[in-house]
Amino acid sequence: MKTIHIVILLVLVIAVxxxxxxxxxxxxxxxxxxxxxxxxxxxxIIGKLDKNQPINYDATRNVNRFTFYLIDDKGLxxxxxxxxxxxxxxxxxxxxxxxxxxxxxxxxxxxxxxKCPSKYNANKPEKFGTKTYKAN
Numbered sequence: 513m514k515t516i517h518i519v520i521l522l523v524l525v526i527a528v529x530x531x532x533x534x535x536x537x538x539x540x541x542x543x544x545x546x547x548x549x550x551x552x553x554x555x556x557i558i559g560k561l562d563k564n565q566p567i568n569y570d571a572t573r574n575v576n577r578f579t580f581y582l583i584d585d586k587g588l589x590x591x592x593x594x595x596x597x598x599x600x601x602x603x604x605x606x607x608x609x610x611x612x613x614x615x616x617x618x619x620x621x622x623x624x625x626x627k628c629p630s631k632y633n634a635n636k637p638e639k640f641g642t643k644t645y646k647a648n
Contacts, residue, residue: 533570557619558609559584567615569598582608582619590614591604594621604628 542555561567565581578598583589591608609625 515620521537524636535587541585541609543586544588544590544614545586547619548617552624554613556609556611557582557584558607561608562589563603565589566596567603590617590619591622592619594624596624596629599626600623601628602626632638 533594540556541558543557545556547553547555559582562581562583568579569577575597576595578594578596580592580594580602581589582592592612594610605628606627607627609627610619610621611623611625612619612621614620
């Protein structure tokens with residue numbers, strides 16, 4: 513083989529390895545049962561806030577401790593502990609994505625993503641009038 517063929521082959525092998533590594537590392541949403549099966553591994557869990565359970569945040573005691581209960585898409589509820597301040601308008605969120613891992617039957621979240629209701633959902637946009645344009 514010529515040197516150029518070897519270089520091209522190496523570049524292709526490296527490119528395939530990079531693509532495979534990014535595909536296996538990409539995470540999809542999971543649930544609490546998957547997270548409980550492998551404690552310590554990071555998961556992305558989407559769910560909705562259980563408004564019947566307490567939301568605990570006391571900035572005077574510990575500004576970096578916020579707890580709440582989340583119900584995942586399969587209906588399983590777990591206590592979530594977030595070691596950062598409570599996000600603004602947290603209670604208004606429609607869906608919550610927690611990123612973290614299980615520890616002692618509680619989900620330790622390192623990040624939160626909130627899906628808040630749109631202020632435009634209630635009002636449908638008005639129809640625009642028909643407008644014609646002249647071509648030059």
